Amino acid sequence: MRKSECFYWQRSTQVSYTRIVKGEKITDDRFPPLNIALDSSNAFLFLRDKLFEMTGQRIWGVIFALFPDGRFDIEYDYSKPTSYEESDELISAEEINQSLQKLMPGSDAK
Incomplete structure (x- = not known):
């Protein structure tokens, strides 16, 4: 099985x-190979978007199993990861750098 x-x-x-x-x-x-991995990723994104368009429900994960006899199984995960924050807000590199500086021991950045 794969x-x-x-x-x-x-x-x-x-x-x-x-x-x-x-x-x-x-x-x-x-x-x-990279081209196959990119095609796989694009196919998963297409599937996510089409399912959302058709059902109004967003999937957060998919498990696709292919068996030696050609059968396959698809499981969808509808649970939003607890660590995921949805935002269209962009953060600049400078803001990220300032935030990381605050985490460094002995940093005077505020």
Whole structure:
């Protein structure tokens, strides 16, 4: 069995690849070539957007499993990650740098 697990962010995805060979689970030991990985990510984003357009529900994750006999299984995750903050607000590099400076021990930045 081969399995792709995808987590969605605003305009990108985080994809994990797993193979099960003779009962052994192997995760992220090899990745597909970049062009295939980009196509995979674009397909997951397309699926997320189309499902939202059709149902009004946003998916936050997908698990796609492909079995040796050609069967497949798709599971959708509708739970928004607790660490995810949705915002269209852009933060400048200077603002990020100032914020990080405050975290440094001994920093005088306020």
